[in-house]
Amino acid sequence: GFRMGIVGLPNVGKSTLFNALTKTAAAQAANFPFCTIEPNVGEVAVPDTRLDTLAGIAQSKQIIPTRITFVDIAGLVKGASKGEGLGNQFLANIREVDAIAHVLRCFEDGDVTHVEGRVDPIADADTIETELMIADLESLERRLANLARKINAGDKQAKEDARLMNAAREALEAGRPARSVTVAEDDRKAWGMLQLLTAKPVLYVCNVAEDEAASGNALSARVAEKAAAEGNAHVVISARIEEEISQLDAEEQEMFLAEMGLEEAGLDRLIRAGYDLLGLQTYFTVGPKEARAWTIRKGTLAPQAAGAIHGDFEKGFIRAETVGYDDYVAGRGEAGAREAGKLRVEGKTYEVKDGDVLHFLFNA
Ligand code: GDP
Numbered sequence: 001g002f003r004m005g006i007v008g009l010p011n012v013g014k015s016t017l018f019n020a021l022t023k024t025a026a027a028q029a030a031n032f033p034f035c036t037i038e039p040n041v042g043e044v045a046v047p048d049t050r051l052d053t054l055a056g057i058a059q060s061k062q063i064i065p066t067r068i069t070f071v072d073i074a075g076l077v078k079g080a081s082k083g084e085g086l087g088n089q090f091l092a093n094i095r096e097v098d099a100i101a102h103v104l105r106c107f108e109d110g111d112v113t114h115v116e117g118r119v120d121p122i123a124d125a126d127t128i129e130t131e132l133m134i135a136d137l138e139s140l141e142r143r144l145a146n147l148a149r150k151i152n153a154g155d156k157q158a159k160e161d162a163r164l165m166n167a168a169r170e171a172l173e174a175g176r177p178a179r180s181v182t183v184a185e186d187d188r189k190a191w192g193m194l195q196l197l198t199a200k201p202v203l204y205v206c207n208v209a210e211d212e213a214a215s216g217n218a219l220s221a222r223v224a225e226k227a228a229a230e231g232n233a234h235v236v237i238s239a240r241i242e243e244e245i246s247q248l249d250a251e252e253q254e255m256f257l258a259e260m261g262l263e264e265a266g267l268d269r270l271i272r273a274g275y276d277l278l279g280l281q282t283y284f285t286v287g288p289k290e291a292r293a294w295t296i297r298k299g300t301l302a303p304q305a306a307g308a309i310h311g312d313f314e315k316g317f318i319r320a321e322t323v324g325y326d327d328y329v330a331g332r333g334e335a336g337a338r339e340a341g342k343l344r345v346e347g348k349t350y351e352v353k354d355g356d357v358l359h360f361l362f363n364a
Pocket of ligand 1 (some may be wrong): 059209
């Protein structure tokens with residue numbers, strides 16, 4: 001599955017946010033309960049009202065949302081790349097995630113100590129990014145030194161491997177994160193294998209005071225500017241409020257949100273922003289037994305999409321009966337869509353679209 005790592009300096013609200021996320025997921029997906037894999041790892045349901053609509057039409061007995069994993073990565077402090085705090089453990093954890101949710105303290109509260117003694121989310125973001133850049137640079141230098149020996153021995157593959165590493169090193173030495181490097185389509189895979197921390201996309205989570213959850217504040221506005229300039233994403237939430245909301249039932253939640261002037265829970269926005277950041281999209285399988293959402297990367301072809309369900313579906317793939325979400329709703333189901341001529345039979349080269357309702361035919 002896809003994983004987002006929650007990082008941030010101490011006392012910015014990471015645990016508060018993580019607790020809220022995991023409680024809400026349990027409430028949302030009663031028949032697919034939140035499961036704790038480790039104390040700091042949780043799977044959360046991706047909120048998607050389309051799934052409920054489809055289940056209503058097909059009168060599905062069960063609704064199974066798709067999920068993404070959040071990992072609470074504690075212990076990043078200034079000096080982490082030098083092994084301070086939980087340093088190395090932290091870096092190992094963060095290598096394993098697909099994207100980073102970076103929680104930034106944007107709330108003033110004299111009772112909550114800031115590690116640097118002042119509230120400045122831009123400086124905090126730089127502190128963490130700097131640690132990650134140092135860690136990347138050190139790991140690249142180590143690996144390049146190893147490759148140098150192989151290159152001297154005439155190893156062509158080693159020379160090829162060094163090319164991307166050098167591009168990353170150049171950026172980092174100029175004070176830019178690895179994600180600033182433009183990577184050719186053909187190099188994407190090898191680039192991903194480098195597992196550079198600063199190549200991962202970042203979602204800044206501006207943690208604002210309770211009464212600023214709807215409006216944001218001057219600090220979160222600065223983070224928004226920074227995110228836009230970097231090509232990263234941001235969301236504004238109040239972790240404290242989210243924690244309160246996560247303890248309410250669905251009806252109470254709606255009233256509470258309306259009172260606060262919020263259209264939806266910040267966590268829903270956070271989960272969806274993470275989903276977008278990861279370049280993910282959803283397709284559905286719908287029947288009387290269950291309506292289920294599946295996660296794939298944008299651009300995935302039908303056989304690989306089938307593989308999200310089971311490896312055998314991919315191996316024995318024959319074709320996919322396909323109805324677009326809007327056509328399914330307009331036809332009030334598959335039969336209606338078929339009558340309207342909206343059911344397509346797609347083959348191995350079909351690129352699955354977000355919202356497609358799919359039925360796979362395959363050789364067992
Ligand atoms: P972590 O160290 O990043 O995991 O931070 P915690 O989640 O433990 O939060 C640190 C402290 O800040 C706790 O006392 C929280 O209650 C408090 N806190 C978190 N979010 C907010 C917020 O939005 N407003 C205020 N006033 N306090 C918050």
